[in-house]
Amino acid sequence: MKKVARPRVVIVGAGFGGLAAAKRLSGKAVDVTVVDCRNHHLFQPLLYQVATAALSPADIAAPVRSILSKAPNVRVVLDEAIGVDPLQRLIELGSGASLEYDWLILATGARHSYFGRNDWAANAPGLKSIEDATAIRRKILLALERAESETDPDKRRALLTFVVIGAGPTGVEMAGAIAELARRSVSKDFRSITPHCSRVILIEAGERVLPAFPSSLSDAARRSLEDLGVEVRLRSPVLDVGSGYVQLGNELILGRTIVWAAGVEASPAAEWLDAEHDTSGRVFVEPDLRVSGQERIFAIGDTANAAGQDRRALPAIAPVAKQQGQYVADIILGHPALAFKYRDFGNLATIGRSKAVIDWGQVRMSGFIAWLIWSVAHIWFLVGFRSRIAVGISWLWSYATYQRSARLITGDHPLPPSQPRCPQALERKCA
Numbered sequence: 560m561k562k563v564a565r566p567r568v569v570i571v572g573a574g575f576g577g578l579a580a581a582k583r584l585s586g587k588a589v590d591v592t593v594v595d596c597r598n599h600h601l602f603q604p605l606l607y608q609v610a611t612a613a614l615s616p617a618d619i620a621a622p623v624r625s626i627l628s629k630a631p632n633v634r635v636v637l638d639e640a641i642g643v644d645p646l647q648r649l650i651e652l653g654s655g656a657s658l659e660y661d662w663l664i665l666a667t668g669a670r671h672s673y674f675g676r677n678d679w680a681a682n683a684p685g686l687k688s689i690e691d692a693t694a695i696r697r698k699i700l701l702a703l704e705r706a707e708s709e710t711d712p713d714k715r716r717a718l719l720t721f722v723v724i725g726a727g728p729t730g731v732e733m734a735g736a737i738a739e740l741a742r743r744s745v746s747k748d749f750r751s752i753t754p755h756c757s758r759v760i761l762i763e764a765g766e767r768v769l770p771a772f773p774s775s776l777s778d779a780a781r782r783s784l785e786d787l788g789v790e791v792r793l794r795s796p797v798l799d800v801g802s803g804y805v806q807l808g809n810e811l812i813l814g815r816t817i818v819w820a821a822g823v824e825a826s827p828a829a830e831w832l833d834a835e836h837d838t839s840g841r842v843f844v845e846p847d848l849r850v851s852g853q854e855r856i857f858a859i860g861d862t863a864n865a866a867g868q869d870r871r872a873l874p875a876i877a878p879v880a881k882q883q884g885q886y887v888a889d890i891i892l893g894h895p896a897l898a899f900k901y902r903d904f905g906n907l908a909t910i911g912r913s914k915a916v917i918d919w920g921q922v923r924m925s926g927f928i929a930w931l932i933w934s935v936a937h938i939w940f941l942v943g944f945r946s947r948i949a950v951g952i953s954w955l956w957s958y959a960t961y962q963r964s965a966r967l968i969t970g971d972h973p974l975p976p977s978q979p980r981c982p983q984a985l986e987r988k989c990a
Contacts, residue, residue: 565590568891569650569658571640571828572666573600573623575877576860579884580664585630587892592658594650596639598622601689602941604877605950607729609692610818611736612700612966613957616689618949621942640667643831645853662855662891665842666884667826669861669875672839674822679800683724683819686733693969695818699737700968702815706756707749713813719757720814722805724797725821726763727770728908731780733818734761735911738787745966759789760812762805764796764821769908769916771874776916779925783910797821823875828862837864837872846898848887857890859883865899873901877940907933912957 566589570577573595584591602619609616627633639653643663650658671685684691684698699721706718721741723734741757761768761784767777768784768791781791792807799806804813825840834850835843841864842850848865850856859865860880867873879901886899905919907929915930917923924932934954941947 566661566891567659568592568662568664569594569660570664570666571595571650572668572860572862573597573635574603574666574668574860574880576880576884577664577666578623578626579881580666580859580888581627581630581633581884583885583888584891585627585633587632589632589662589891591630591633592636592660593623593627593633594636594638594640594652594658595623596637596653597688598624598635598637599689600626600942602946603687604937605941606686606689606692607733607736609689610686610695610699610733611740612696613736613740614950614953616693618946618953619941620689621946626942643828643856645832645856648855660855663857664884664887665828665850665856665858665862666860666880667828667862669823669825669839671819672822672824673819676800679819682802683800683805683817685819685823686729687823695816697968697970698816699740700966703741703745703749703752704968707751716758717803717813718815719752720812721757721759721816721818722762722812722814723760723818723820724762724800724805725819726761726765726768726791726793727820728906730761730763730818730820731768731784732909733820734759734789735784735787735909735914737816737818738784738789739911742788755788757788758814759787760792760814761789762792762795762797762807764794766793768793772906772908772916772918773923776918776923776925780908780910780916783914783925787911823861825862828858832856839864841872841875847890847896848883848899857887859887865901867901874906876906878902878904907936909933 568589568591570580570593573593581591581593599620600623605619608614624635640650641653642651648660673679702718706715709715721737723730738759742754768781769777784791795807803815804811829836829840829842842858844858844863844865848857850858861875864872873879890896907917909915913927913930915933916925917929938947938951
């Protein structure tokens, strides 16, 4: 009797959506291949805590092979997808190899977007990977170390000025964490840095922080940031970013540490398929998350522009990706499905060590209780029992002592640099 070949499912990306699909297909009558250029799954919502020395990278990341070790029909390939041939049903890999598929799930995530000013990336790094987080952590901690021994007041002021561009959840959380690190957690360990030496500036081109939240919660978040000493600049589009400075209209801000949290764009999946996409590069998908004109290709998570019940694009957040991954896996397994419907469990964002905002539709809250709920939710969704225990202990220790458990400066770092150089036309303002 001729053996019937099992369907081959290729999942590109081991983020929230890709892993949700792989887990749903585990043990089923399909052969699954997960392709990712990194060997670990990253819990991105807590990445900012690695960047501000509250957590270590291993606390929020786990090897993909370990996560899927109990899925006998799932294999993991460490490689980078660089193209798709829908006619031949092939995935092209960076190593020169290719993979055949019967079903393809594109869960390739997103990358930083500088709105056409990619030259800003070198001076204002974003936060999407462990490498990004540890580089930012190194920059913050080095700035504090160098400020301790700097005698020139202008250079010292620039070293202790931290600028975060973009006031979405990542920017708000990052600004609050930097303020606590620089003003409370480390100042008592230094001899010349006091809590009031550091300056943290959050810049937003829009009308308010956390624009996806109701205005009442946005206002509460802004007040919490200001209580931490963060300077919030609204309606302030950035004109230029250079080595040690940010230009806002007629104002020049000198700061050694600049973090970009203002925008992201999707991976090049739309280019691979020559598919219609939005301004952020997200592929427009059908109600069942298929790429238009591609019966056997799905796009999910940050890769897809999927319309919600209000016909607006669903947000690029982890719960959306996870539900979409489970949904397309069910379609592949032959379960009849109506159009994808996202179950919205609300939005959460934290501001510092004891304040957060929560939007659950009719229920909205801010303050300490919201922070407790935020903490429990994030610990619960971490991958692995060890990660949950490690993060819980680290947070309890930090809350009780204000100490940061991961204040390590790793990697090569040069000797203290010279004073920030400004554009020629701004030399007089910088003097």
